[in-house]
Amino acid sequence: MSKDQTSSLESEIEEIRDRLAGTIDELIYRGSPKTIAQRQVAAVKAVYVDPVTGEPRMGNIAKTVGGVVGVGLVMATLRMITRTN
Template sequence: MNDQVSSLEREIEQTRDRLAATIDQLVYRASPKTIVKREVASVKAYFVDPSGAPRQDNIIKVVGGVAGVVALFVLVRRVVRD
Protein backbone atom coordinates (compact mmCIF):
# COMPACT_ATOMS: atom_id res chain seq x y z
CA MET A 1 0.00 0.00 0.00
CA ASN A 2 2.80 2.38 0.92
CA ASP A 3 4.53 1.59 -2.40
CA GLN A 4 1.35 2.51 -4.30
CA VAL A 5 1.08 5.84 -2.51
CA SER A 6 4.74 6.57 -3.17
CA SER A 7 4.30 5.61 -6.82
CA LEU A 8 1.26 7.88 -7.16
CA GLU A 9 3.12 10.75 -5.51
CA ARG A 10 6.01 10.34 -8.00
CA GLU A 11 3.55 10.26 -10.90
CA ILE A 12 1.83 13.40 -9.66
CA GLU A 13 5.17 15.17 -9.25
CA GLN A 14 6.27 14.16 -12.78
CA THR A 15 2.96 15.33 -14.22
CA ARG A 16 3.29 18.63 -12.35
CA ASP A 17 6.82 19.11 -13.75
CA ARG A 18 5.65 18.38 -17.33
CA LEU A 19 2.73 20.76 -16.93
CA ALA A 20 5.01 23.51 -15.60
CA ALA A 21 7.37 23.04 -18.56
CA THR A 22 4.45 23.17 -20.99
CA ILE A 23 3.14 26.37 -19.40
CA ASP A 24 6.61 27.93 -19.60
CA GLN A 25 6.78 27.06 -23.32
CA LEU A 26 3.35 28.55 -23.95
CA VAL A 27 4.23 31.75 -22.11
CA TYR A 28 7.45 32.04 -24.12
CA ARG A 29 5.69 31.40 -27.47
CA ALA A 30 2.91 33.89 -26.68
CA SER A 31 5.32 36.63 -25.60
CA PRO A 32 5.03 39.68 -27.88
CA LYS A 33 8.83 39.86 -28.22
CA THR A 34 8.98 36.23 -29.31
CA ILE A 35 6.16 36.73 -31.80
CA VAL A 36 7.89 39.79 -33.28
CA LYS A 37 11.22 37.95 -33.57
CA ARG A 38 9.49 35.01 -35.27
CA GLU A 39 7.68 37.28 -37.75
CA VAL A 40 10.83 39.30 -38.52
CA ALA A 41 12.71 36.07 -39.20
CA SER A 42 9.89 34.91 -41.47
CA VAL A 43 9.90 38.13 -43.50
CA LYS A 44 13.69 38.16 -43.67
CA ALA A 45 13.70 34.56 -44.90
CA TYR A 46 11.35 35.61 -47.72
CA PHE A 47 13.83 38.23 -48.97
CA VAL A 48 17.18 36.64 -48.02
CA ASP A 49 18.23 33.03 -48.55
CA PRO A 50 20.08 31.03 -45.85
CA SER A 51 23.48 31.94 -47.34
CA GLY A 52 22.68 35.66 -46.96
CA ALA A 53 22.15 36.40 -50.65
CA PRO A 54 19.08 38.44 -51.61
CA ARG A 55 16.19 36.55 -53.21
CA GLN A 56 15.80 38.78 -56.23
CA ASP A 57 12.68 37.06 -57.53
CA ASN A 58 10.76 37.80 -54.32
CA ILE A 59 12.13 41.35 -54.11
CA ILE A 60 11.07 42.05 -57.71
CA LYS A 61 7.58 40.71 -57.02
CA VAL A 62 7.11 42.99 -54.00
CA VAL A 63 8.56 46.06 -55.75
CA GLY A 64 6.32 45.39 -58.76
CA GLY A 65 3.28 45.06 -56.51
CA VAL A 66 4.06 48.30 -54.68
CA ALA A 67 4.65 50.13 -57.98
CA GLY A 68 1.33 48.79 -59.30
CA VAL A 69 -0.57 49.97 -56.23
CA VAL A 70 1.04 53.42 -56.40
CA ALA A 71 0.19 53.67 -60.12
CA LEU A 72 -3.39 52.65 -59.36
CA PHE A 73 -3.72 55.34 -56.68
CA VAL A 74 -2.30 57.98 -59.03
CA LEU A 75 -4.70 56.90 -61.79
CA VAL A 76 -7.72 56.90 -59.49
CA ARG A 77 -6.78 60.31 -58.12
CA ARG A 78 -6.50 61.76 -61.63
CA VAL A 79 -9.83 60.27 -62.68
CA VAL A 80 -11.56 61.59 -59.57
CA ARG A 81 -10.08 65.09 -60.04
CA ASP A 82 -11.19 65.32 -63.67
Protein backbone atom coordinates in the same frame (compact mmCIF):
# COMPACT_ATOMS: atom_id res chain seq x y z
CA MET B 1 -2.14 1.62 0.77
CA SER B 2 1.37 0.69 1.65
CA LYS B 3 4.12 3.18 2.20
CA ASP B 4 5.79 2.13 -1.08
CA GLN B 5 2.60 2.71 -3.08
CA THR B 6 2.11 6.13 -1.50
CA SER B 7 5.69 7.09 -2.21
CA SER B 8 5.34 5.86 -5.79
CA LEU B 9 2.15 7.88 -6.31
CA GLU B 10 3.73 10.99 -4.81
CA SER B 11 6.74 10.75 -7.10
CA GLU B 12 4.48 10.14 -10.13
CA ILE B 13 2.37 13.19 -9.23
CA GLU B 14 5.52 15.27 -8.85
CA GLU B 15 6.75 14.17 -12.30
CA ILE B 16 3.39 15.08 -13.83
CA ARG B 17 3.51 18.50 -12.16
CA ASP B 18 6.98 19.11 -13.54
CA ARG B 19 5.88 18.14 -17.07
CA LEU B 20 2.81 20.37 -16.84
CA ALA B 21 4.89 23.27 -15.54
CA GLY B 22 7.25 22.85 -18.51
CA THR B 23 4.33 22.72 -20.93
CA ILE B 24 2.77 25.84 -19.45
CA ASP B 25 6.10 27.67 -19.60
CA GLU B 26 6.46 26.70 -23.27
CA LEU B 27 2.93 27.91 -24.07
CA ILE B 28 3.58 31.21 -22.32
CA TYR B 29 6.80 31.63 -24.29
CA ARG B 30 5.17 30.78 -27.63
CA GLY B 31 2.22 33.07 -26.96
CA SER B 32 4.18 36.11 -25.88
CA PRO B 33 3.88 39.08 -28.26
CA LYS B 34 7.66 39.43 -28.51
CA THR B 35 8.08 35.81 -29.61
CA ILE B 36 5.22 36.07 -32.10
CA ALA B 37 6.75 39.24 -33.57
CA GLN B 38 10.15 37.56 -33.88
CA ARG B 39 8.60 34.61 -35.73
CA GLN B 40 6.78 36.93 -38.13
CA VAL B 41 9.93 38.96 -38.82
CA ALA B 42 11.83 35.75 -39.50
CA ALA B 43 9.08 34.55 -41.86
CA VAL B 44 9.08 37.80 -43.85
CA LYS B 45 12.86 37.90 -43.90
CA ALA B 46 12.95 34.33 -45.24
CA VAL B 47 10.93 35.51 -48.25
CA TYR B 48 13.51 38.15 -49.17
CA VAL B 49 16.77 36.59 -47.92
CA ASP B 50 17.94 33.02 -48.47
CA PRO B 51 18.40 31.58 -44.96
CA VAL B 52 21.20 29.24 -46.07
CA THR B 53 23.41 31.60 -48.06
CA GLY B 54 22.24 34.97 -46.75
CA GLU B 55 21.92 36.24 -50.31
CA PRO B 56 18.96 38.47 -51.18
CA ARG B 57 16.25 36.86 -53.28
CA MET B 58 16.09 39.38 -56.10
CA GLY B 59 13.05 37.77 -57.73
CA ASN B 60 10.89 38.26 -54.65
CA ILE B 61 12.27 41.75 -54.06
CA ALA B 62 11.51 42.73 -57.65
CA LYS B 63 7.96 41.38 -57.39
CA THR B 64 7.32 43.39 -54.24
CA VAL B 65 8.79 46.59 -55.66
CA GLY B 66 6.80 46.10 -58.85
CA GLY B 67 3.60 45.63 -56.87
CA VAL B 68 4.20 48.76 -54.80
CA VAL B 69 5.01 50.83 -57.88
CA GLY B 70 1.96 49.43 -59.68
CA VAL B 71 -0.37 50.30 -56.81
CA GLY B 72 1.15 53.78 -56.66
CA LEU B 73 0.60 54.31 -60.38
CA VAL B 74 -3.01 53.11 -60.16
CA MET B 75 -3.68 55.45 -57.24
CA ALA B 76 -2.06 58.40 -59.04
CA THR B 77 -4.05 57.67 -62.19
CA LEU B 78 -7.31 57.43 -60.27
CA ARG B 79 -6.54 60.69 -58.47
CA MET B 80 -5.87 62.44 -61.78
CA ILE B 81 -9.09 61.08 -63.28
CA THR B 82 -11.20 62.19 -60.33
CA ARG B 83 -9.66 65.69 -60.32
CA THR B 84 -10.34 66.30 -64.01
CA ASN B 85 -14.02 65.39 -63.74
